[in-house]
Amino acid sequence: xxxxxxxxxxxxxxxxGRSLAQYLSSQENWTVIGLSRxxxxxxxxxxxxxxxxxxxxxxxxxxxxxxxxxxxxHIFHAAYVDRPTMAERVPPNMAILVNVVDTIEPFSETxxxxxxxxxxxxxxxxxxxxxxxxxxxxxxxxxxxxYYDQEDFIRERQSGRSWTWSASRPHGVCGFAVxxxxxxxxxxxxxxxxxxxLGLPLCFPGTPGNYNAIYQCTDAEHLSxxxxxxxxxxxxxxxxxxxxxxxxxxxxxxxxxxxxYFGMELGSQRHIxxxxxxxxxxxxxDRIVKKYGLKPYxxxxxxxxxxxxxxxxxxxxxxxxxxxxxxxxxxxxxxxEKMFFRLFDxxxxxxxxx
Numbered sequence: 001x002x003x004x005x006x007x008x009x010x011x012x013x014x015x016x017g018r019s020l021a022q023y024l025s026s027q028e029n030w031t032v033i034g035l036s037r038x039x040x041x042x043x044x045x046x047x048x049x050x051x052x053x054x055x056x057x058x059x060x061x062x063x064x065x066x067x068x069x070x071x072x073x074h075i076f077h078a079a080y081v082d083r084p085t086m087a088e089r090v091p092p093n094m095a096i097l098v099n100v101v102d103t104i105e106p107f108s109e110t111x112x113x114x115x116x117x118x119x120x121x122x123x124x125x126x127x128x129x130x131x132x133x134x135x136x137x138x139x140x141x142x143x144x145x146x147y148y149d150q151e152d153f154i155r156e157r158q159s160g161r162s163w164t165w166s167a168s169r170p171h172g173v174c175g176f177a178v179x180x181x182x183x184x185x186x187x188x189x190x191x192x193x194x195x196x197x198l199g200l201p202l203c204f205p206g207t208p209g210n211y212n213a214i215y216q217c218t219d220a221e222h223l224s225x226x227x228x229x230x231x232x233x234x235x236x237x238x239x240x241x242x243x244x245x246x247x248x249x250x251x252x253x254x255x256x257x258x259x260x261y262f263g264m265e266l267g268s269q270r271h272i273x274x275x276x277x278x279x280x281x282x283x284x285x286d287r288i289v290k291k292y293g294l295k296p297y298x299x300x301x302x303x304x305x306x307x308x309x310x311x312x313x314x315x316x317x318x319x320x321x322x323x324x325x326x327x328x329x330x331x332x333x334x335x336x337e338k339m340f341f342r343l344f345d346x347x348x349x350x351x352x353x354x
Contacts, residue, residue, distance in 0.1 A: 175220030201267030209315025
């Protein structure tokens with residue numbers, strides 16, 4: 001690894017940005033600057049890095065706060081702006097990338113690499129059944145999709161320049177972050193805790209087909225290692241890679257084990273809309289926090305039920321092909337079932353869940 005790497009990580013309070021900043025700051029020869037709109041308690045985002053609170057949607061604020069940052073070698077773009085529809089997500093998600101690149105790239109002769117985060121929505125999994133296993137060479141679907149706009153922007157911007165780019169396409173990212181809308185492990189953990197508090201068994205909340213469909217997850221720490229590998233491995237220049245744990249699960253096989261982990265009776269399959277059913281459960285969570293002395297995160301900060309609905313509704317397989325990453329040299333794998341229990345153990349140790 002080259003000496004003197006200095007990285008900007010956008011979206012540092014999110015699941016991926018948080019994990020990436022922690023991983024980079026644990027490595028030798030990396031200096032890390034984390035960017036986020038929200039003010040962060042560094043106890044919530046541990047790691048040896050500088051934090052800059054910044055609104056990346058505001059171009060002038062980006063210029064004011066980032067123009068003086070010198071010696072940047074890598075930009076890891078993990079920031080995300082949520083909006084109700086795919087079309088509405090394009091302008092803000094383009095803006096946060098363009099503003100960072102426009103501010104840093106023209107004035108950083110040291111810049112070597114820019115990484116952007118994508119996902120299986122690149123293949124249209126949010127639209128319905130798609131070709132599986134998905135490969136990086138699969139054609140795009142009908143837009144809008146801000147992944148396409150961001151990638152096209154970076155491809156065009158990189159032409160003729162000495163720096164390179166890469167893109168990762170994970171799915172079902174698992175980790176921890178406060179206020180992040182895509183956090184599968186917390187959806188499961190908080191749903192289980194509330195069900196147990198109410199004296200209920202652990203019922204599967206998804207559709208019947210979802211219970212038996214193939215699904216994939218990506219450990220945030222595993223993803224962080226892959227992202228840094230892409231950034232420093234020369235043959236990964238200007239390439240996109242699917243990154244998952246490398247195995248597959250069916251909720252029907254995992255759900256009984258989750259019930260056992262939380263000390264609960266296995267319930268029936270009951271398809272519910274989590275965003276509706278769990279909307280009024282904030283007071284229940286507050287009682288759980290008080291009862292078990294958990295960290296006092298607000299209910300709406302710690303879990304997104306809309307994301308849970310997104311995960312537990314599709315009745316088709318979601319599979320990404322990992323062949324390309326392995327052929328290029330990233331051969332690490334994660335056992336997804338063990339990952340869930342390891343993360344839950346960490347959450348308990350850190351007083352996030354009971």
